[in-house]
Amino acid sequence: MTATRIDGKAHAARLRARIAEQVAELKQAHDLVPGLAVVLVGEDPASQVYVASKGKQTVEAGMKSFEHRLPADATQAELLALIGRLNADAEVHGILVQLPLPGHINESEVINAIAVKKDVDGFTVANSGRLATGQRAMVPCTPLGCLMLLRDQMGDLSGKEAVVIGRSNIVGKPMASLLLGDNATVTVAHSRTKDLPEVVRRADIVVAAVGRPEMVKGDWLKPGAVVIDVGINRTEAGLVGDVDYASAVEIAAAVTPVPGGVGPMTIACLLANTLTACCRANDLPDPAGLTG
Numbered sequence: 001m002t003a004t005r006i007d008g009k010a011h012a013a014r015l016r017a018r019i020a021e022q023v024a025e026l027k028q029a030h031d032l033v034p035g036l037a038v039v040l041v042g043e044d045p046a047s048q049v050y051v052a053s054k055g056k057q058t059v060e061a062g063m064k065s066f067e068h069r070l071p072a073d074a075t076q077a078e079l080l081a082l083i084g085r086l087n088a089d090a091e092v093h094g095i096l097v098q099l100p101l102p103g104h105i106n107e108s109e110v111i112n113a114i115a116v117k118k119d120v121d122g123f124t125v126a127n128s129g130r131l132a133t134g135q136r137a138m139v140p141c142t143p144l145g146c147l148m149l150l151r152d153q154m155g156d157l158s159g160k161e162a163v164v165i166g167r168s169n170i171v172g173k174p175m176a177s178l179l180l181g182d183n184a185t186v187t188v189a190h191s192r193t194k195d196l197p198e199v200v201r202r203a204d205i206v207v208a209a210v211g212r213p214e215m216v217k218g219d220w221l222k223p224g225a226v227v228i229d230v231g232i233n234r235t236e237a238g239l240v241g242d243v244d245y246a247s248a249v250e251i252a253a254a255v256t257p258v259p260g261g262v263g264p265m266t267i268a269c270l271l272a273n274t275l276t277a278c279c280r281a282n283d284l285p286d287p288a289g290l291t292g
């Protein structure tokens with residue numbers, strides 16, 4: 001029996017359709033249009049493509065998209081001044097500064113200059129702390145998308161054994177917080193973890209977010225596990241995840257593919273967070289089913 005291929009692309013399209021409906025209602029009832037500002041420093045081709053696709057999907061959902069491109073040699077002061085203007089702009093409900101930033105810029109200073117309520121990536125210290133302590137936060141898009149796929153696949157996650165591979169501030173740690181919030185038993189594994197295959201073997205849920213092409217093998221998995229692959233690795237063989245998909249589908253119950261798994265969910269969740277930020281900025285209730 002081969003595993004279910006979790007269709008993140010189709011799931012994300014349904015999510016975007018729901019968001020578009022709620023955006024239309026917000027316009028009707030309150031004459032509000034959510035706005036997302038994306039800031040791109042430098043000319044990295046992959047980032048260009050990615051930012052263009054975010055802009056297109058933002059507009060398709062009925063929201064406003066504002067793109068700001070700065071040259072690779074822009075100063076940190078210029079970037080901070082731009083963020084200051086976006087923080088003060090009433091048409092902008094969400095701000096995303098595309099990472100990574102050029103080496104001469106202090107990433108953490110820039111991210112933490114974003115108004116907490118407009119931090120649709122959920123990367124500020126304030127939002128990270130709020131999520132970790134169970135307070136209402138803006139939740140990082142990739143972990144939020146993974147949580148939605150897991151709930152859709154498994155229903156209640158209560159009491160499930162989850163292993164998150166990777167401890168980054170943008171995926172691994174917030175993913176662990178979200179799984180704890182859903183009452184899973186969570187292990188965070190990383191590069192110093194001893195006998196990773198043995199740790200993974202006890203998991204009902206595996207979230208792989210390490211950035212090592214096809215590292216997680218099918219024979220590491222517990223039969224029936226649900227596997228979420230966050231990896232986006234460009235190799236000579238093309239785009240591959242952190243999971244060896246071919247061997248994983250022989251053992252798992254369900255696996256996300258790369259491409260077409262978590263990636264499209266990340267962008268859909270960015271739109272969801274922008275809508276949420278717009279509602280909160282106007283003291284309206286959170287949109288239904290979008291905030292985790």
Ligand SMILES: Nc1nc(=O)c2c([nH]1)NC[C@@H]1CN(c3ccc(C(=O)N[C@@H](CCC(=O)O)C(=O)O)cc3)C=[N+]21
Nearest residue numbers: 096097098099100121232259260261262263264266267
């Ligand atoms: N402030 C900030 N927030 C981010 O969320 C952020 C960022 N910076 N910097 C870059 C990474 C990367 N990221 C991706 C999102 C979607 C796909 C995606 O949709 N991928 C498609 C394939 C795309 C392709 O073919 O290259 C898929 O997996 O099906 C990929 C990568 C968000 N990031």
